[in-house]
Amino acid sequence: MNVHLTTLGCPKNQVDSELMLGMLTEAGFPLVARAEDAECLIVNTCAFIDRAREESVNTILELARLKETGRCRALIVTGCLTQRYGNEILKELPEVDGILGTSNLSRIVELVGQAANRHDWATSAPPGYLYDADTPRLLTAKVPYAYVKIAEGCDMGCTFCAIPQFRGRHRSRPLADIVREVEGLAARGIQEAILVSQDTLAYGRELPGNGDIGDLLLALGETRMPWIRPMYLHPAHVNDRLIAKWQRARIVPYLDLPVQHGDDGILKSMRRAVTAARMREVVRAFRDAIPGLTVRTTVLVGFPGESEAAFQRLLEFLDDVRFDRLGVFTYSPEEGTPSPAFSDQVPAEVAAERAASVQDLQDRIAWELTRELVGGVADVLVDGPSADSAFAFEGRTAGQAPEIDGVVYLKGPFEPGRFARARIVEVEGYELVGERA
Ligand code: SF4
Structure with missing residues (x-):
């Protein structure tokens, strides 16, 4: 039975997918690149927030159609959505033939082997699985x-x-x-x-x-x-x-330090165990210790109790610390967590406006910081062919993490998978343009 796997969500999920593919390959199941050609479809889902769950369910339903129109004989759902809502999925999505949480990835081989039948999975399985260096892993x-x-x-x-x-x-x-x-x-x-x-x-x-x-x-x-x-x-x-x-x-020299907020009242109510003053100190100490450090952060706006004054304190904090990179998210109430019961929930439109204000501030800061790079020379890891047809290749400096930060579009010949020296000649939004130095 050949297999196709679709991965949703974060890099941690991608590792799980690569491990499952490694185990399936070792067990002799051929992999196919297109879902349409697969006899067994696996969806490795994400359940982090509402939107991710929605995307997971939509993907499951979309792939389930291939059971009628394609070669698919079995659909297996794995990952955080099934770890969290296993029983509901089996009950509400009859298209799904087997489920597996994040707890025992190696069972995927057994599940695919028995894929024609429907198999149970214990929602009560404790999330204990951690792979080791001997687990086969297919780098997809x-x-x-x-x-x-x-x-x-x-x-x-x-x-x-x-x-x-x-x-x-x-x-x-x-x-x-x-x-x-x-x-x-x-x-x-x-x-x-x-x-x-x-x-x-x-x-x-x-x-x-x-x-x-x-x-x-x-x-x-x-x-x-x-x-x-x-x-x-x-x-x-x-x-x-x-x-x-x-x-x-x-x-x-890269620090990914999710601060979530810059107001002490909100930080306390988020139970982050740190104050804004301490986070300022931490960033300063790292910047002093490591030359050329790029600092990335994540911010959550619209948390219950975030008054206009608290939000302004967040903006001041961000303006003061000047993070090189920043991801901003709006709060969504998660089942089973304490915060949905907190008073002073922030309306979604207000949270969206606040997220846009944070983004505007960060666009200005990032532009000021990035344009200083023009004219300099940097080591770039060439990731491969560019997604932008105007350039043959793209890569990243040490200050750019894959998939979340910008890239360096590279002009001229470069070797994929290798390091090169590139002179930065232009800034395009969050992306840089470089040529061989
Ligand atoms: S509980 Fe806090 S620290 Fe732990 S994963 Fe969630 S956001 Fe991160």
């Missing part, structure tokens, strides 16, 4: 970077976030196992390892004798992986010891 994207999941779950309990409910408590992979995986990826030609988890700075805490995130970064610096990029760094976990290790570690 033709890009020189790969995501590496270093831990799973989260113990932080932010009042707007449902992730701990379906990804479970924080647990880390052993340091030596991650080092082995990153070495293996480097040997396969991968040039950049992007370390992901729900709470990256909490890495190693529950593994006595394993070392912490600083130790992991120092150890990864000894591998042959050229670029190492840790993501999702909760500001509450930063201390001087960590910054000192960060400074010594061979990682890209």
Whole structure:
């Protein structure tokens, strides 16, 4: 039975997809590039927020049509949506033949093997699965970077976030196992390892004798992986010891520090365990310690109780810190979290207007910061052919994480999957244009 897999959601989900494809390939199931040609369709879903759930359900329904018009004989749904709403999906979507949560990925081989029948999956399965360096993994994207999941779950309990409910408590992979995986990826030609988890700075805490995130970064610096990029760094976990290790570690000068807000009342009600003043200090300390650092953040607007004054404090905070990159999201009430019961819910139109104001402010800051790059020379990792037909290739500087930051459009001949020196000749919105230096 041949298989096609569709991935939705975040890089952590992409890792799960690559692991499932690796296991299926090893078990002898051929993969096909087009959903129309597949006998078994797998959708690896996301359930992070309302919009993601809607996209997941729409994709399932769309692919289910191929059971009538295409070659598809079985439709399997995996990922966060099924981890969270497994029973409902089986009940309400009869098109679905089998489901699997995020808890036991290796069962995908069994499920595809039995795909013609409908199979149960226990919603009560604890979200305990964490892969290791020996799990076969098929790198699907033709890009020189790969995501590496270093831990799973989260113990932080932010009042707007449902992730701990379906990804479970924080647990880390052993340091030596991650080092082995990153070495293996480097040997396969991968040039950049992007370390992901729900709470990256909490890495190693529950593994006595394993070392912490600083130790992991120092150890990864000894591998042959050229670029190492840790993501999702909760500001509450930063201390001087960590910054000192960060400074010594061979990682890209890039800090992904989701602040979520800049008003202390809102931060407290979000249960972020950090104040705006402390986050200012943290960014300053990292900038002092690491020359040429690019700082990215994420902001959530429209959280219950966000008054106009609180929102203005957020704008002041952002104007003051001047993040190089920023993603802004509007609050959506998540089932099973405390915040939907909070008083002073903010109307959706107000939240949307506030998101637009944050974006306007950030567009100005980003433009001021990016235009300073013109005329300079930077190391660029050439990701491959450009999505913009005006350029043959595109790549990224160390200050640009894949898929969320801009790219460098490259003029002239470059070799995909390799590093090159590029002179930045132009800025186009959030993108740069470079030519061989
Ligand atoms: S730290 Fe991140 S994953 Fe954990 S509860 Fe907060 S927002 Fe959710």
